Structures are given as structure tokens and as C-alpha cells.
Amino acid sequence: MWLFKSSIGRKLIMSISGIALVLFLTFHGCMNVVAIFSKDAYNQICSLLGSNWYAILATAGLGALVAIHFIYAFILTFQNRKARGNNKYAVTDKPAKVEWASQNMLVLGIIIVLGLLLHLFNFWYNMMFAEIIGQPTMGGYEATDGFSYIQQTFSNPVFVTLYVIWLIALWFHLTHGIWSSFQTLGVSGHVWFNRWKNISYAWATVVILCFLAVALAFAICPDSLGNISGKVVPFAM
Amino acid sequence: MAKNISFTIKYWKQNGPKDKGHFDSHQMKDIPDDTSFLEMLDILNEELIEEGKEPFVFDHDCREGICGMCSLYINGTPHGKTERGATTCQLYMRKFKDGDTITVEPWRSAGFPVIKDCMVDRSAFDKIIQAGGYTTVRTGAPQDANAILIPKQDADEAMDCASCIGCGACVAACKNGSAMLFVSSKVSQLALLPQGRPEAAKRAKAMVAKMDELGFGNCTNTRACEAVCPKCETIANIARLNREFIKAKLAD
Numbered sequence: 334m335w336l337f338k339s340s341i342g343r344k345l346i347m348s349i350s351g352i353a354l355v356l357f358l359t360f361h362g363c364m365n366v367v368a369i370f371s372k373d374a375y376n377q378i379c380s381l382l383g384s385n386w387y388a389i390l391a392t393a394g395l396g397a398l399v400a401i402h403f404i405y406a407f408i409l410t411f412q413n414r415k416a417r418g419n420n421k422y423a424v425t426d427k428p429a430k431v432e433w434a435s436q437n438m439l440v441l442g443i444i445i446v447l448g449l450l451l452h453l454f455n456f457w458y459n460m461m462f463a464e465i466i467g468q469p470t471m472g473g474y475e476a477t478d479g480f481s482y483i484q485q486t487f488s489n490p491v492f493v494t495l496y497v498i499w500l501i502a503l504w505f506h507l508t509h510g511i512w513s514s515f516q517t518l519g520v521s522g523h524v525w526f527n528r529w530k531n532i533s534y535a536w537a538t539v540v541i542l543c544f545l546a547v548a549l550a551f552a553i554c555p556d557s558l559g560n561i562s563g564k565v566v567p568f569a570m
Numbered sequence: 571m572a573k574n575i576s577f578t579i580k581y582w583k584q585n586g587p588k589d590k591g592h593f594d595s596h597q598m599k600d601i602p603d604d605t606s607f608l609e610m611l612d613i614l615n616e617e618l619i620e621e622g623k624e625p626f627v628f629d630h631d632c633r634e635g636i637c638g639m640c641s642l643y644i645n646g647t648p649h650g651k652t653e654r655g656a657t658t659c660q661l662y663m664r665k666f667k668d669g670d671t672i673t674v675e676p677w678r679s680a681g682f683p684v685i686k687d688c689m690v691d692r693s694a695f696d697k698i699i700q701a702g703g704y705t706t707v708r709t710g711a712p713q714d715a716n717a718i719l720i721p722k723q724d725a726d727e728a729m730d731c732a733s734c735i736g737c738g739a740c741v742a743a744c745k746n747g748s749a750m751l752f753v754s755s756k757v758s759q760l761a762l763l764p765q766g767r768p769e770a771a772k773r774a775k776a777m778v779a780k781m782d783e784l785g786f787g788n789c790t791n792t793r794a795c796e797a798v799c800p801k802c803e804t805i806a807n808i809a810r811l812n813r814e815f816i817k818a819k820l821a822d
Contacts, residue, residue, distance in 0.1 A: 335819045339778055340748075340788040341812055342819070368786025409788045416787030417746030418680035423580075423593065424647030424673045428743075428797030435792040436745055513791040522806045 341517070343409060348517040350402040351510050355536070358503075362543030363375060369550050372480040372559035379479035379524035384464035403446060410439050434509040441506040448499030455486045474478065480559055496548045500541050507537035574600040575663060575669040579614060581626050584676070587683035587691075593673075594626075603664040607650065608633060608640065610663055611674075627687035628674075633659040635800070638735030641742070642688055643675040646800045648739035657737060657800045675757035677742035681749065693734045694784045695752060700805050702776035703756045705765055724762050731759035733801045740795035740803075746787030751783050751795035755803045761814055771818035778815050 459472025511533035584591030644650030760766030
């Protein structure tokens with residue numbers, strides 16, 4: 334099948350899985366910001382995305398997307414190293430228009446996956462996983478009390494630092510990844526190239542700021558956040 | 571006024587694709603700075619011959635920037651830092667300073683095995699062209715030039731793509747050893763014109779398949795290729811090739 338056998342097909346797999354992951358990050362970032370304003374609303378989202386089958390299925394889908402993106406990154410890198418050959422240039426001069434991120438996507442990706450593992454350990458393990466195995470208070474709080482887990486995680490400066498490094502790596506990865514996806518899809522040209530590039534930087538910056546705002550706000554003033562309370566209109570499930 | 575410069579040249583010596591290769595160096599004295607880079611290498615070779623050493627092998631042909639034969643990786647840049655995006659033959663010694671060390675290397679890519687020193691085998695590009703970089707035309711009397719109307723913008727862009735001389739600088743600069751800028755330029759020059767459309771899908775598929783078969787890498791859009799292209803080809807061509815290829819495959 335051309336999708337797996339051709340170079341453009343393999344890149345298309347990277348492109349589509351990447352775009353799907355960017356959409357997920359956007360959704361996740363928007364959701365996180367709620368925690369700054371309202372504990373009740375945030376926990377309501379946590380319970381909605383708890384351990385129901387839709388959420389578990391979607392999580393499995395996400396896991397598959399990450400796995401595909403990750404595995405293909407290694408396949409492509411392996412093939413590209415082979416194509417490059419073993420002889421390295423003695424002198425190299427990087428042209429100004431070659432962005433640093435574009436040449437270090439694999440390294441950035443590895444940092445992102447390590448960060449993801451930490452993130453799953455801090456949150457997913459105590460929340461969705463705890464609910465699935467029937468021990469909802471395994472992490473010390475209710476599985477749906479995401480707000481308390483945020484407070485707990487970011488009260489630790491080591492975690493704050495690691496999350497900031499993770500988010501910076503993610504920002505670099507996205508600034509190249511977004512426009513590169515559309516370039517691979519072929520929906521680019523002399524005009525749209527610059528548009529996609531600007532969209533990449535703007536989109537990556539907004540998404541990362543959403544995440545960063547939560548991490549830093551909870552690190553700096555955890556007690557003055559999430560105060561908008563009251564009855565949250567329940568979602569019809 | 572031309573002035574003379576003296577510098578050290580480090581040049582790559584390699585006996586065939588299997589040899590490990592190494593750098594030799596030579597002191598160049600009082601070279602006028604209006605000497606072209608290739609003329610300077612001619613002087614180097616004359617000096618090497620006088621010293622009883624083996625001359626340095628490098629590719630060159632027209633020496634006027636249109637044939638694409640010269641292929642030297644100079645101080646970390648394919649074709650060196652030429653004045654207006656041109657090939658090695660259009661590089662002049664005034665771009666260097668007195669006392670410099672100039673490092674000359676071959677295109678390094680598994681797709682371009684070294685024949686000797688800095689001469690590499692770029693016949694892989696010919697094979698890609700043979701796979702589909704043409705239009706099938708019936709011979710006979712040519713039809714009137716205005717029989718098929720082509721918008722000026724399309725004609726200009728096709729011409730820009732056709733100006734790719736297949737020198738291989740894109741592959742040499744790419745960390746992935748990808749030939750996508752070359753292949754996309756050659757696909758584009760025909761895909762943009764009505765005469766090239768009937769075989770566009772077949773061409774994109776055949777040329778990409780050949781490119782993959784010959785072991786060139788996967789493009790990761792680093793843009794190193796367009797930064798060094800002596801003919802200023804852009805990655806807009808690569809987007810067009812991706813589009814042509816994906817469309818062709820989905821239409822199968």
C-alpha cells in the first residue's frame with residue numbers, strides 16, 4: 334500500500350496523526366484554562382471525561398495516534414540516516430532560513446514523550462486509571478477531583494520546572510510541525526506557505542500559553558484560583 | 571582593482587566509493603581575487619602536478635552556471651556562498667579573505683557515491699528523469715505555438731521549475747539525503763503546463779517510486795534545499811509534488 338511504501342505516504346501518516354494530535358492539544362489546553370477560574374467547572378469536565386466508554390475509547394485512540402506518530406518518526410529517521418550515508422561533512426554552515434526545530438524534531442519528540450509519561454503518571458494514573466481499576470481514591474483525592482491533582486502537582490517546583498521544559502519543547506515541535514503537516518498534505522504554495530507558517534507560530538503559542546498559564550498560576554498562587562463556584566449545569570449524558 | 575590573496579585549501583581525496591577518504595591540504599599563494607573558484611582549482615592541480623602529486627578530481631563542464639556539473643561543498647555550503655544563487659563555477663576568490671582555510675568536500679549522500687575525490691555519481695537523477703520526467707509526444711509537424719493558450723503566470727512558473735539543472739545541491743544540503751526539491755521541480759515544470767497534464771498522475775507516481783527505490787530520504791521540510799539551490803527552486807514545488815502524488819494515488 335502506497336501509504337506505507339512510499340516516502341510521501343509515510344510523511345502523510347506523520348502529517349495526519351500530527352494534525353489530529355494538535356487538535357487534541359488544543360482541546361486539552363482550552364479545558365485546562367477552566368481550572369484557573371472554577372474548580373467546580375473543571376471537576377465537572379473531569380467527571381465527564383472520567384472512565385465512561387466514550388472517554389476510554391477516545392483515550393485508546395489518542396494512544397494509538399501517539400504510537401503511530403512516534404513509530405513513524407523512528408522509521409523515517411532511520412531511513413533518512415541511511416539515505417544520508419555514513420560520511421559526515423567536516424564543515425557545515427546552517428542557512429538562516431533553516432529553523433532549528435525543523436532539524437531537531439526527533440529529539441524534541443523524545444522530550445515530549447518523556448514529558449507525556451510524567452504527565453500520565455501525575456494525572457491519568459490517579460484519575461482515569463484509578464477509576465477503571467475501581468480504586469477512585471488511589472492518589473489521595475477523588476478520581477474526578479482533577480483540580481486537587483493540579484494543586485498537588487504544581488506545588489512541587491521540580492514538576493513545575495519539568496513541565497515548563499516539556500512545554501517549551503512542545504512549542505518548538507509545533508512551530509515546525511503544523512506548517513510542515515500542511516506542506517506534506519500538499520495544501521501549500523507560494524502564498525499559503527507564509528500563511529501556514531504564521532498560523533503555526535500563532536497556534537502553537539496560544540496552545541502552549543494555555544498550558545503554561547495553568548502550570549505557572551498553580552505554582553505561584555494555588556489558593557486564589559478556581560473560586561468561581563456555584564451550581565454547574567450538568568451535561569446531559 | 572584585483573588583489574592577491576594567499577590561503578590554505580583543504581580538499582577531499584577518495585579513491586572510489588568504498589575508500590574511506592581523507593583531506594589533503596595545500597598552500598595557495600598570491601591568487602588574484604578575480605580568479606574563479608574552478609580556475610583556482612586548476613592552478614592547484616598545476617601546482618600538484620609540478621610537485622609530482624596526483625591532481626585533485628572535481629566535476630565541471632560549461633563553467634557558465636547552466637549545466638549543473640560543478641558540485642563542490644565549500645566551507646559547509648553546496649556551491650559555496652556564491653553571489654546570486656549560482657553554481658560553484660560562478661564563485662570567485664573575492665569571496666574569501668587572505669589567510670583563510672577553505673574546505674572543499676564532495677556531495678555526501680548515499681544516493682551519490684563518490685567516483686573519485688569530489689566527483690560523485692549523480693546518474694540517479696537521470697534514472698528518475700527516465701522514469702517519467704518527459705511528455706510523450708507524437709513526432710510530425712509542430713503545431714502552431716498559440717494553439718494551446720497558457721497563462722503567462724503558469725508559463726513563467728513552469729520555466730522557473732525547469733531552470734533546475736539537476737546539480738544535486740539539494741540532496742547534498744539535506745540532512746535526510748532527500749531528492750524532493752529536484753523531483754518536485756521536474757514534476758512541476760510539466761504539471762504546470764497543459765501539455766504535461768495528461769501524464770501528470772503517471773509521472774508523479776513513477777518519479778517518486780524511482781526516487782524511493784534509489785534510496786533517497788524522506789523530506790522533512792527543513793528547507794535546507796531551497797536555501798542552497800543555485801536556481802532558487804522553492805519548496806512550493808515540493809507541496810505541488812505532494813499534491814500531485816496524493817491526488818494520483820487517491821484516484822487509482
